[in-house]
Amino acid sequence: MKFYALSLFLAAIAFNGFAQRITNVTPQTVGDKIIVHYNIEDSKDGHFYEVALYSSQDKFSQALRSVSGNGVGNSVSPGAERVIIWDVLEDVSQLTGEISFEVRALVKSEVIQMEKSTVVASRNVNASTQDDAYPVISSTLTDYINEAKDLKDAYQMLGIQATESRQALAKLTDALEQYNRAFEKLNKERLTYEKYVDIFWKREVLTLEFKNLMDYALGDLHSVNILTLNQKISLINDIANARIKRTGEAKRELAKDISEEVPRLDKRLQELERRTNRILYDLGQD
Numbered sequence: 001m002k003f004y005a006l007s008l009f010l011a012a013i014a015f016n017g018f019a020q021r022i023t024n025v026t027p028q029t030v031g032d033k034i035i036v037h038y039n040i041e042d043s044k045d046g047h048f049y050e051v052a053l054y055s056s057q058d059k060f061s062q063a064l065r066s067v068s069g070n071g072v073g074n075s076v077s078p079g080a081e082r083v084i085i086w087d088v089l090e091d092v093s094q095l096t097g098e099i100s101f102e103v104r105a106l107v108k109s110e111v112i113q114m115e116k117s118t119v120v121a122s123r124n125v126n127a128s129t130q131d132d133a134y135p136v137i138s139s140t141l142t143d144y145i146n147e148a149k150d151l152k153d154a155y156q157m158l159g160i161q162a163t164e165s166r167q168a169l170a171k172l173t174d175a176l177e178q179y180n181r182a183f184e185k186l187n188k189e190r191l192t193y194e195k196y197v198d199i200f201w202k203r204e205v206l207t208l209e210f211k212n213l214m215d216y217a218l219g220d221l222h223s224v225n226i227l228t229l230n231q232k233i234s235l236i237n238d239i240a241n242a243r244i245k246r247t248g249e250a251k252r253e254l255a256k257d258i259s260e261e262v263p264r265l266d267k268r269l270q271e272l273e274r275r276t277n278r279i280l281y282d283l284g285q286d
Contacts, residue, residue, distance in 0.1 A: 021041050022039065025037070025038040028224075032088050033228075036083070036084040037071075038103055039082060049107055050075075050105070051076045051084070052104050053102070054101065054104060055099055055100070056101070066088075069083040069223045079215055081215045081216065082219065083224065085223055134283055141217075143182050147182035148182070150175050150178065151176060152266060154172045155261075158171055159232065163247075163251060163254070190214045190218065194214065213276060213279050217272055224268075239254070
């Protein structure tokens, strides 16, 4: 796939009123994927958005199908660092020339705000005080960071080895499965945890900082860095099972990609851990 030029992304918004807007729309190409970063600014509580990505290849007539990330779908919450990842080759064989994009967002019905005395509950979590909520939030965040670190180390130490050793491949796969479990738990409970902080700590700045932390973990780190590394699993399996003809060339390219992506992930993990420690400290002081 070739990109001769990428135009600035366009932010076309279908909002009800003027209290909301999309800002800081930023394009990025990572391998055969296009990643769109943007913010949804909204002064009203309880809004969610239906967000889709369109491109000029079909004159913006149909929403792109092979998209993922925390910034696309039927229930996108407002905030910073929303991310849309377009898996280009799933939809088209190649892109050439100049291409532009539109992020379209439609505001959905308001969610009824819970009273401050309400007990927040989900299928796996039930808390009614700060003392109940804090250890749940702390353990889930800590577990996610630890599993992300283990996955990073597994790619760094076992990525190339896994193309030749079934044992190494099994260890790498296990690290990926452990990470996925931690990610799924954090992703599933994020809105519950955000409501905990809002209701039990009652500090607007702290609530906003916690939401930004969730965006950073599930948006920046997972949707960009982790998913970029996890794309290598299929190549590792192909090499290990002799489905690649030019094995030496494929291994060299794999080693190059891992050596570039692991430091980027490590940098993001250090920042996530720093932000998490600060948030947990603030939560633990009240």
